[in-house]
Amino acid sequence: MRQFPATKDKNVIAQIGEDAFAFQHHGETIIQTVDLITPVVDDPYEFGSIAVANALSDIYAKGGIPKYALNIIEFPVSSLPLSHLEKMLAGGRDKASEAGVAIVGGHTIDDSPKYGVAVTGFIPEGGKFISKSEAKLGDLIFLTKPLGSGIYTTGIDQQVVSDKQINEVTLLMNQLNQGAANAFRQVQLNACTDVTGFGLLGHLKEVAESSKIIIELDISRIPYLQDVFQLISQGAVTEGILKNKQSFHQYIKHSTPLTREEEYLLYDPQTSGGLLVFVPSEEKENIIKEFEKNNVTASLIGMVLKTGDPCIITKNNIE
């Protein structure tokens, strides 16, 4: 996508390289995004619900409120029962309605299963479009969900996970980033993005690159699903982890060496991952209070150390 020429329309305020497209129309800021995923869990209802939570995330990351969505469905009509499709769509519809979003149409193709939505939202009055490129020196970085969903869903694929582990990751991926967005709307913040396919380090690198900053990350503070290391040792490692490492490792410096398992966790592609929220340090107490009010478990995982060529320095136990 980065090879696409940028549009020069003066009403466009965010395009390629951002989480979502945004433009101004009659004084309102409209945001649009689209996301489509392959099944990450076996239960079709839960898969539909997760696919919608995942797609809405880009709107929340930009400070928007999602409003309408269109289904994009690929479904193998000849090899799977139609009831499977119905459950998937019911899951999507219920998650959308939890978010106050109406699904108003869509399109289906006969192919191996994939599901997602194209979403339209808006920036509420008094709000602003939150970009990736405005992170500032001294900003604190919060992460609003634990890592490890890619490792768990790989474990589901390989049939090495327990029902308890399936429930844990299903619940996590189903969680909307709505609460986190409601929380950060109450404070001054500089930048935000969501953690998805590029993993924690890949998405941090995107912010570092577009804001021209150097990030310090405290490994000891990074939240994760409790059995990730066990699942990695059982072989629940995808190509995605290795691809992310290959793409982003030149931007990462380790001040203390990481274990192989820690490294895999930081590169693990997430489905419906949390938000990375960059706030000035004066807002620390305020945002913690707002996260609590909105029942969001957020972790302070690092800070913007310097301005300069994009880099992420990992440390352990920063005081």
Ligand code: CO
């Ligand atoms: Co995104």
Ligand code: CO
């Ligand atoms: Co996206």
